[in-house]
Amino acid sequence: MRANTLIMIVLAGVFGVLAVVLVNIWLAGQRSAMAQTGIVQASTVVVAAIPLKFGDTLSADTLREVAWPAGSIPTGAFKTTKEALAGEGTRQALQTISANEPVLASKITGPGQRATLSAVLGEGMKAVSIRVNDVLGVAGFVFPGDRVDVLLTRTVRGDDGADKSFVDVLLQSMKVLAIDQVADVSKDSPTVVKSVTLEA
CATH class of the missing domain: 3.90.1210.10 (Antifreeze-like/N-acetylneuraminic acid synthase C-terminal domain)
Structure with missing residues (x-):
């Protein structure tokens, strides 16, 4: 190994150790300054x-x-x-x-x-229950705390005598307060229920 190569390796090691020591000193100074100023x-x-x-x-x-x-x-x-x-x-x-x-x-x-239900109602809001089944209740995957849309499906007989179906969005993003008689928002097991209480 040539002398120049050996000198370069030694200098690189010395500068590396010096850099680590200086960074540690600087970080310790920053920590103590933050502790003293009470940021x-x-x-x-x-x-x-x-x-x-x-x-x-x-x-x-x-x-x-x-x-x-x-x-x-x-x-x-x-x-x-x-x-x-x-x-x-x-x-x-x-x-x-x-x-x-x-x-x-x-x-x-x-x-x-x-x-109780009255404690979770917002200011000026009312609780309204609607009847649901396994389809309307989204197969039991609606829980207290969820938000749902209320849709109206209706059938109208046209001039030609044929029935036409329409779906109207009545209410959007309605907060579910309770399902059947359960108002606990931690409930997470799907259950087919008979009624859903909404905040309106």
Whole structure:
């Protein structure tokens, strides 16, 4: 091996080690600067301590507070367990809340309310039930929380005496509140039902 080649290999190794050391020093400096300036201001958010399902009662045992970046707190979140449980009476879950998922005001009832159909209705909305069968109910694949269109199929006799069928879209993107007597949005097994309750 020639001397020039050997010198180049040694220099490449020295410069490689020097580059790694300098990058590590720079990264350590950046970490300490971020920690000192307090760029990430911490707050707290109430999350579910255990998985909650429709109708579960909230308590100090089922909730806990976790650190959360102050600039990204979800809308409707509670900062303390006391705030989440405030008011006269208990609160219940209106939908499935996974463990460590933030508890939002839209996912639970108000103080003293029960997890009933009226608790999931939007402001100024009404619940309307319609009769369905295995075909109209999409073979049981419609669940609470889904959105559906309501269609009217009608037959009109023409001037020539022949019947003509028409389908009109009456309502679009209607929220399904319940199927039969089940309003739990975590339900995921297809069931042929006799009625579907919609928010209108």
